[in-house]
Amino acid sequence: xxxxxxxxxxxxDFVAVFGNVIERCPLIAAAVWSQRPFSDVDDLDxxxxxxxxxxxxxxxxxxxxxxPDLAGRELQQGTLTAESQREQSAAGLQSLSADERRxxxxxxxxxxxxxxxxxxxxxxxxxxxxxxxxxxxRLHSPxxxxxxxxxxxxxxxxRLRLADLLRxxxxxx
Amino acid sequence: xxxxxxxxxxxxDFVAVFGNVIERCPLIAAAVWSQRPFSDVDDLDxxxxxxxxxxxxxxxxxxxxxxPDLAGRELQQGTLTAESQREQSAAGLQSLSADERRxxxxxxxxxxxxxxxxxxxxxxxxxxxxxxxxxxxRLHSPxxxxxxxxxxxxxxxxRLRLADLLRxxxxxx
Numbered sequence: 579x580x581x582x583x584x585x586x587x588x589x590x591d592f593v594a595v596f597g598n599v600i601e602r603c604p605l606i607a608a609a610v611w612s613q614r615p616f617s618d619v620d621d622l623d624x625x626x627x628x629x630x631x632x633x634x635x636x637x638x639x640x641x642x643x644x645x646p647d648l649a650g651r652e653l654q655q656g657t658l659t660a661e662s663q664r665e666q667s668a669a670g671l672q673s674l675s676a677d678e679r680r681x682x683x684x685x686x687x688x689x690x691x692x693x694x695x696x697x698x699x700x701x702x703x704x705x706x707x708x709x710x711x712x713x714x715x716r717l718h719s720p721x722x723x724x725x726x727x728x729x730x731x732x733x734x735x736x737r738l739r740l741a742d743l744l745r746x747x748x749x750x751x
Numbered sequence: 752x753x754x755x756x757x758x759x760x761x762x763x764d765f766v767a768v769f770g771n772v773i774e775r776c777p778l779i780a781a782a783v784w785s786q787r788p789f790s791d792v793d794d795l796d797x798x799x800x801x802x803x804x805x806x807x808x809x810x811x812x813x814x815x816x817x818x819p820d821l822a823g824r825e826l827q828q829g830t831l832t833a834e835s836q837r838e839q840s841a842a843g844l845q846s847l848s849a850d851e852r853r854x855x856x857x858x859x860x861x862x863x864x865x866x867x868x869x870x871x872x873x874x875x876x877x878x879x880x881x882x883x884x885x886x887x888x889r890l891h892s893p894x895x896x897x898x899x900x901x902x903x904x905x906x907x908x909x910r911l912r913l914a915d916l917l918r919x920x921x922x923x924x
Contacts, residue, residue, distance in 0.1 A: 589816045589867065605776045609806075609813030612867070633782075634805060640782030643762045694762065694785070 584622065584744075585615040595743060598661050599626060599736045602644035606630070619744050626740075627733050635725070642695035642728050648709055649674055649682045661739055668702035669709060678706060685713045692717065693724055700734040757795065757917075758788040768916060771834050772799060772909045775817035779803070792917050799913075800906050808898070815868035815901050821882055822847055822855045834912055841875035842882060851879060858886045865890065866897055873907040 587595070592611045597604035606629050616622040630641060646652040646662055649671040658666065666672065674682070689697040697713050704712065716724060760768070765784045770777035779802050789795040803814060819825040819835055822844040831839065839845065847855070862870045870886050877885065889897060 588863070593816060603778045604817055605778050605810065605813045607813075608816035609809040611816065612809035612812050629807075629810070632807060633810075634802075636782040636785035637778065637802070637806075639785050640778045640780075643766060643781035643784065644777055690761070 581616055581618055581622075587611075596740070598659055599739045599743070600630070600641060600644075600732060601646075601659065601662060601735070603641055606641075619740060623737050623740055626736050630729060630732065638725065638729055639695050641732060642698055642725075645696050645698045645732070647683075647686045647696050648699060648701055648713075649679055649706075650686060665700075665702040665735070669704050670706050671701065671709065674706055678710070682710060682713070685710065685717065689713060689717055693721060693728075695728065698728045698731045698735075700731050700738065702738065703734075754789055754791055754795075760784075769913070771832055772912045772916070773803070773814060773817075773905060774819075774832065774835060774908070776814055779814075792913060796910050796913055799909050803902060803905065811898065811902055812868050814905060815871055815898075818869050818871045818905070820856075820859045820869050821872060821874055821886075822852055822879075823859060838873075838875040838908070842877050843879050844874065844882065847879055851883070855883060855886070858883065858890065862886060862890055866894060866901075868901065871901045871904045871908075873904050873911065875911070876907075 584592070589608060589611045593604050593608050596607040596610070598607075600606045606626060609629055610622070610625045613625045616625070630638065633641070646658055648666060648669075652658045653663075653666050653671060656663075686697055697716065699709060699712055701709060716727060719727065757765070762781060762784045766777050766781050769780040769783070771780075773779045779799060782802055783795070783798045786798045789798065803811065806814070819831055821839060821842075825831045826836075826839050826844060829836075859870055870889065872882060872885055874882060889900060892900065
């Protein structure tokens with residue numbers, strides 16, 4: 579992929595391609611466009627991360643709240659974004675037993691009640707058992723630490739999505 | 752409308768109802784939820800405005816870049832958000848002549864090239880002639896002043912959308 583191609587995009591094209599690097603936050607891609615030209619993919623990735631880091635805490639919580647539950651209602655109803663759909667499928671979350679699904683729903687609800695945002699995890703790097711045990715573990719984190727952990731996952735998801743986009747058919751870019 | 756009802760919403764319901772108060776920026780509603788309880792509609796409105804004001808300039812430009820063109824391709828293709836669709840229709844932008852549409856498209860392109868974000872206007876308060884003359888006028892503003900003007904329009908649009916939502920059937924809330 580040619581970073582020159584990215585640097586030549588107008589903001590409409592840029593947001594159309596990179597608008598969901600951070601789940602349901604096209605505002606962030608639209609802001610990152612202000613920082614062009616980018617020297618390479620890492621530079622582009624760093625700009626997304628820096629924008630998130632510079633948000634006030636309410637904004638960082640807002641980013642997390644734009645994420646769907648893992649194995650939640652949106653996966654059931656088919657209303658996930660294309661990226662989330664692929665990631666949750668890759669983690670095998672579409673083929674849970676009814677019991678596993680109930681258990682995750684319970685843990686997700688406890689997590690949301692405790693922290694005020696949904697449990698976010700770079701799911702495609704895990705399998706269903708790892709998702710559940712990670713959720714159980716993080717449920718007991720101190721809130722300030724958990725906010726940092728969750729934002730780290732958002733950044734990992736974003737980096738993987740960027741890599742997908744830049745590996746993709748250059749004609750799309 | 753009962754503000755108590757708003758204050759009792761979990762973040763999922765809140766974002767589902769208020770997620771497009773700022774066009775295509777559910778992140779902002781999701782962040783504003785952190786500020787609850789709200790004393791009344793004005794308080795809620797002020798929280799949206801304060802979040803926008805606290806963003807770095809790139810973030811404020813990002814908010815603007817999430818807005819569609821007035822009388823642009825998305826209106827033609829029917830891919831506007833429901834709120835934008837209603838507002839552009841109220842301004843009569845759906846029934847322009849081919850000449851008027853071409854003229855606006857030209858002005859929109861000039862504006863985007865000059866400022867790096869689309870022309871944003873609380874359209875439902877205007878008619879097509881007023882939209883065009885306002886666009887011609889603002890095209891010559893100094894960039895820093897134009898950023899402030901455009902963000903003022905975003906806030907006006909948000910205030911009107913909030914008022915619609917809070918006047919709406921309380922059963923929706």
